[in-house]
Amino acid sequence: MSKRRPYVRSMDGWWKRDAYFVKYMAREVTAVFVAAYAVVLLVGLVRLAQGQAAYEGWLAALKSPLSLVFHLVLLATFVYHTWSWFNIMPKTMPIMFVGGKRVQPGMITGAGLAAAVVACLAVLLIVRGVAS
Amino acid sequence: MEVYKADVAIVGAGGGGLRAAIAVAEADPTLKIALISKVYPMRSHTVAAEGGAAGVTRPDDSLEYHFNDTVHGGDWLCEQDVVEYFVAHSHEEMVQMEHWGCPWSRKDDGHVNVRAFGGMKIERTWFAADKTGFHMLHTLFQTSIKYPSIKRFDEYFCSDLMVEDGRCQGVLAIQIATGEFTLIEAKAVIIATGGAGRVFRENTNGGIVTGDGMALAYRHGVPLRDMEFMQYHPTCMPGTGLLFTEACRGEGGFLLNKDGYRYLQDYGLGPAEPSPRNKAMELGPRDRLSQAFWHEKRKGRTVEGPHGAVVNLDLRHLGAAKLHERLPLICELAEEFLGVDPAHTPIPVLPAVHYTMGGILADGKTASSLPGLYSVGECSSVGIHGANRLGSNSLTELIVFGKVAGVEAAKFARSVSISNPAAIEKQAEAARTRALDVVTQSRGKERLAVLRTEMAQSMENGCGIYRLESDMQATCDKLRELRERYRNLKIDDHSKVYNTEWLLSIELGYLLEVAEAIVHSALNRKESRGSHQRLDGFEERDDVNYLKHSLAYYTGDGPPRIEYGDVKITKSTPGTRAYGAAGEEAEAAEREREGAGND
Amino acid sequence: MTDTEKVIEIQVLRYRPEQETEPVLQSFKVPFTDDMSVLQGLQYIKDYLDGTVSFRWSCRMAICGSCGMMIDGKPKLSCKTFLREYYPAGLRIEALAHMPIERDLIVDAGDFITKLESIKPYIIPKEPRTLEQGEYLQTPQQRDMYEQFSSCINCMLCYAACPQYGLDKTFTGPGVLALMHRYNADSRDGASAERMDLGYAHEGFWGCTAVGYCSVVCPKGVDPANAINQNKMNSAINYFTRFVTPKGGTK
Numbered sequence: 001m002s003k004r005r006p007y008v009r010s011m012d013g014w015w016k017r018d019a020y021f022v023k024y025m026a027r028e029v030t031a032v033f034v035a036a037y038a039v040v041l042l043v044g045l046v047r048l049a050q051g052q053a054a055y056e057g058w059l060a061a062l063k064s065p066l067s068l069v070f071h072l073v074l075l076a077t078f079v080y081h082t083w084s085w086f087n088i089m090p091k092t093m094p095i096m097f098v099g100g101k102r103v104q105p106g107m108i109t110g111a112g113l114a115a116a117v118v119a120c121l122a123v124l125l126i127v128r129g130v131a132s
Numbered sequence: 133m134e135v136y137k138a139d140v141a142i143v144g145a146g147g148g149g150l151r152a153a154i155a156v157a158e159a160d161p162t163l164k165i166a167l168i169s170k171v172y173p174m175r176s177h178t179v180a181a182e183g184g185a186a187g188v189t190r191p192d193d194s195l196e197y198h199f200n201d202t203v204h205g206g207d208w209l210c211e212q213d214v215v216e217y218f219v220a221h222s223h224e225e226m227v228q229m230e231h232w233g234c235p236w237s238r239k240d241d242g243h244v245n246v247r248a249f250g251g252m253k254i255e256r257t258w259f260a261a262d263k264t265g266f267h268m269l270h271t272l273f274q275t276s277i278k279y280p281s282i283k284r285f286d287e288y289f290c291s292d293l294m295v296e297d298g299r300c301q302g303v304l305a306i307q308i309a310t311g312e313f314t315l316i317e318a319k320a321v322i323i324a325t326g327g328a329g330r331v332f333r334e335n336t337n338g339g340i341v342t343g344d345g346m347a348l349a350y351r352h353g354v355p356l357r358d359m360e361f362m363q364y365h366p367t368c369m370p371g372t373g374l375l376f377t378e379a380c381r382g383e384g385g386f387l388l389n390k391d392g393y394r395y396l397q398d399y400g401l402g403p404a405e406p407s408p409r410n411k412a413m414e415l416g417p418r419d420r421l422s423q424a425f426w427h428e429k430r431k432g433r434t435v436e437g438p439h440g441a442v443v444n445l446d447l448r449h450l451g452a453a454k455l456h457e458r459l460p461l462i463c464e465l466a467e468e469f470l471g472v473d474p475a476h477t478p479i480p481v482l483p484a485v486h487y488t489m490g491g492i493l494a495d496g497k498t499a500s501s502l503p504g505l506y507s508v509g510e511c512s513s514v515g516i517h518g519a520n521r522l523g524s525n526s527l528t529e530l531i532v533f534g535k536v537a538g539v540e541a542a543k544f545a546r547s548v549s550i551s552n553p554a555a556i557e558k559q560a561e562a563a564r565t566r567a568l569d570v571v572t573q574s575r576g577k578e579r580l581a582v583l584r585t586e587m588a589q590s591m592e593n594g595c596g597i598y599r600l601e602s603d604m605q606a607t608c609d610k611l612r613e614l615r616e617r618y619r620n621l622k623i624d625d626h627s628k629v630y631n632t633e634w635l636l637s638i639e640l641g642y643l644l645e646v647a648e649a650i651v652h653s654a655l656n657r658k659e660s661r662g663s664h665q666r667l668d669g670f671e672e673r674d675d676v677n678y679l680k681h682s683l684a685y686y687t688g689d690g691p692p693r694i695e696y697g698d699v700k701i702t703k704s705t706p707g708t709r710a711y712g713a714a715g716e717e718a719e720a721a722e723r724e725r726e727g728a729g730n731d
Numbered sequence: 732m733t734d735t736e737k738v739i740e741i742q743v744l745r746y747r748p749e750q751e752t753e754p755v756l757q758s759f760k761v762p763f764t765d766d767m768s769v770l771q772g773l774q775y776i777k778d779y780l781d782g783t784v785s786f787r788w789s790c791r792m793a794i795c796g797s798c799g800m801m802i803d804g805k806p807k808l809s810c811k812t813f814l815r816e817y818y819p820a821g822l823r824i825e826a827l828a829h830m831p832i833e834r835d836l837i838v839d840a841g842d843f844i845t846k847l848e849s850i851k852p853y854i855i856p857k858e859p860r861t862l863e864q865g866e867y868l869q870t871p872q873q874r875d876m877y878e879q880f881s882s883c884i885n886c887m888l889c890y891a892a893c894p895q896y897g898l899d900k901t902f903t904g905p906g907v908l909a910l911m912h913r914y915n916a917d918s919r920d921g922a923s924a925e926r927m928d929l930g931y932a933h934e935g936f937w938g939c940t941a942v943g944y945c946s947v948v949c950p951k952g953v954d955p956a957n958a959i960n961q962n963k964m965n966s967a968i969n970y971f972t973r974f975v976t977p978k979g980g981t982k
Binding site for chain 2: 747748749750766777778779781782783785786787788789790791792793794795796797811833834835837840844847848851852853854856860862865866867868869870871873874877878881882884885910914917919920
């Protein structure tokens with residue numbers, strides 16, 4: 001009879017075993033914050049539909065110190081989310097050639113981050129334009 | 133005991149075994165194939181071949197050139213009819229590999245590219261960067277999955293051949309995971325277990341290259357042919373012996389001594405030119421280059437490193453871009469193992485044992501002297517390498533003769549049936565007991581690793597690049613002693629599941645016997661030819677007495693009996709073996725002679 | 732020479748199914764030199780300290796794929812990981828994660844092999860060709876499209892790095908999906924549609940959650956995460972285009 005008895009190790013707490021997994025989990029968790037902000041905006045939209053008073057109440061709530069802190073936390077998580085996703089972006093792209101040379105992963109990440117910064121600045125400028 | 137009934141059993145699933153399995157499957161899909169390997173197929177040592185595989189390809193090349201290069205390179209100890217078959221079928225087999233998906237390196241127009249290799253007159257070496265063996269092995273392994281008639285026995289260790297009624301009718305194998313035995317009955321058996329480089333201390337070979345198939349055939353009376361011819365590869369890593377491919381020189385690398393001088397020009401390989409010239413200098417054959425190293429060391433012109441004398445393999449002038457395109461594995465090995473970037477620093481190298489030219493006696497159709505038993509690849513001596521193999525001929529050998537072995541074994545299997553299953557099973561029981569005895573009967577105090585180390589050191593002392601009778605005799609005596617001590621092993625492991633110590637001790641038995649065949653063949657060959665060079669009064673080639681194959685026969689506990697066999701000459705009579713400018717002169721003289729003869 | 736006097740502590744996770752019910756650590760003191768690999772350390776243990784310690788190895792040059800193991804928790808090839816990197820703290824060696832331990836440092840590779848066999852890892856030609864017609868033409872750039880993915884040595888480090896595989900054994904996993912992509916991306920092959928039925932299933936490309944660690948630990952730069960996620964893109968495009976193209980998709 002076979003004396004084989006393969007031993008299967010537990011996966012409990014797997015994400016704590018390696019710093020890489022912790023970072024991965026952090027990236028995944030930041031998605032929750034993105035979703036949370038979407039909910040905040042959605043509430044704004046609902047309040048807008050309910051009339052001017054409701055909408056201004058929502059705006060006022062946004063200006064509370066607690067909300068400001070919440071937004072700062074959101075901003076931090078968004079920056080990490082953006083950074084981590086553009087970091088993984090080269091893994092999602094087909095192999096590309098420009099002028100016969102293969103495009104390096106760093107180029108793709110760099111281009112993505114640059115695009116994100118430009119988009120943010122553009123939005124800021126538009127908001128500023130509308131505000132003034 | 134579990135019994136599996138196959139038509140063809142193949143032992144070893146490297147390039148040769150896989151190619152043979154596919155050939156059987158294509159020849160007759162109704163034949164049941166058992167493909168037995170002590171490792172998963174992609175771990176087989178074919179994986180480590182780097183430079184490439186030869187096949188006449190360019191319009192300025194010819195079969196005759198490839199034939200001449202091979203026969204001259206082998207110092208006329210080749211079976212010339214077999215070489216003719218080999219060169220004629222190389223190209224189509226390379227194309228077959230291409231159709232199966234092998235990622236050959238290409239020219240810009242999409243055709244397969246070829247590179248220069250040592251001892252080859254024209255560029256004809258197909259390559260997949262510097263991982264040719266790796267890509268060929270994985271291509272063959274993955275292609276073999278297509279054929280349902282191939283049943284693999286992965287991680288099954290072959291412990292004996294079943295010989296009944298004067299023919300080979302199966303093998304006994306140990307399932308490594310359980311330690312249980314399986315008898316694989318087969319009407320034909322192909323051995324494709326690779327070489328025996330691990331009998332030497334400093335070698336390029338993987339730990340699995342232990343001469344298993346050679347020893348098994350040998351024990352059953354099949355002679356081992358030309359075993360004294362062990363190839364030292366001139367450019368290996370100090371300490372580990374890991375290989376830096378000949379393609380380094382094919383791409384234009386230089387060999388420099390401690391003064392930065394291209395010393396090969398002092399050994400009949402010149403003139404030294406800035407770019408590589410075929411069959412000259414760094415593109416000379418391996419035996420000559422390794423011998424030149426030995427002389428440089430004697431003259432004190434080598435560099436002293438932590439692992440002894442080395443010379444420098446200089447690739448700097450090739451530039452980083454070319455190095456990373458053509459020699460990525462070499463760059464990786466140099467950087468990770470030695471901390472050397474070949475684009476900026478020369479790589480320290482020395483010769484190490486690389487290839488077993490001899491092997492199981494086989495005719496041009498891979499059949500041994502035992503009916504039903506075939507062999508292919510490094511374990512086999514089909515006769516194309518003679519006294520010195522040219523780089524890039526062995527990968528091609530795997531596929532050309534792998535196919536032949538498959539076709540021939542299939543033909544034989546269809547013509548016979550298993551003659552006496554009860555007797556075979558009885559034999560298997562006896563073989564099982566013998567295999568188990570290695571552990572159960574070992575209550576001695578000899579440590580496996582000590583014996584192995586003493587053997588490897590003694591082989592290096594006696595059967596190195598240059599040989600002396602007294603050293604060889606000392607090695608013969610040492611091996612006698614080791615075979616005695618081998619009965620007295622101390623084995624720590626008495627378990628069944630993955631008992632690797634048990635398998636290592638069986639392997640040591642194989643190694644010791646193959647080592648004896650090597651040194652006794654060497655001692656008896658009183659001449660110098662190819663990789664067998666003597667310094668004790670037999671410095672010259674002696675065609676009168678030794679244009680012969682040595683044949684080592686097993687005699688049980690005693691030393692092997694050495695006999696001699698004829699060499700098949702078809703169109704190339706032994707001449708001067710010369711390289712560089714001298715080689716070109718010799719070639720011109722030969723042409724003139726032939727021209728005069730034709731008038 | 733002081734170099735040879737250095738001694739390092741190697742802890743090996745032992746599991747002998749005939750002896751232990753669960754794995755235990757055993758410590759060995761190994762003399763070493765700076766050019767010695769972790770594999771050589773293990774060989775020293777087996778040769779001189781304890782012949783029962785079991786592990787797979789062969790080529791010693793990072794091409795046969797046998798000697799993958801967890802070294803201080805990271806999946807690595809022991810032949811090209813050096814003891815000096817762990818001195819003086821010492822190191823801990825375990826069998827590759829996420830696979831059942833057969834014995835000591837040997838894992839059960841059966842699941843990996845079965846998966847590899849299941850994805851038709853061979854050329855199914857777009858246009859069949861006879862040997863007389865010679866080789867298929869393939870430009871260096873066409874070769875570049877799959878060459879990297881053909882460099883996988885089947886060492887399974889990526890499986891030990893993939894928590895998805897650890898959690899769900901039905902996931903095909905990084906190495907095998909990269910191999911599938913290797914054949915799909917080969918200009919000579921015409922069977923990507925056939926293979927993709929498996930690839931698009933839940934256990935195929937979509938089983939991957941883009942952890943990306945597989946590509947980090949790969950000793951051969953295969954980048955399986957890239958192979959997988961490229962195909963998610965293809966899969967998504969295929970999914971949406973099947974609504975707008977008349978014959979249901981572009982595959």
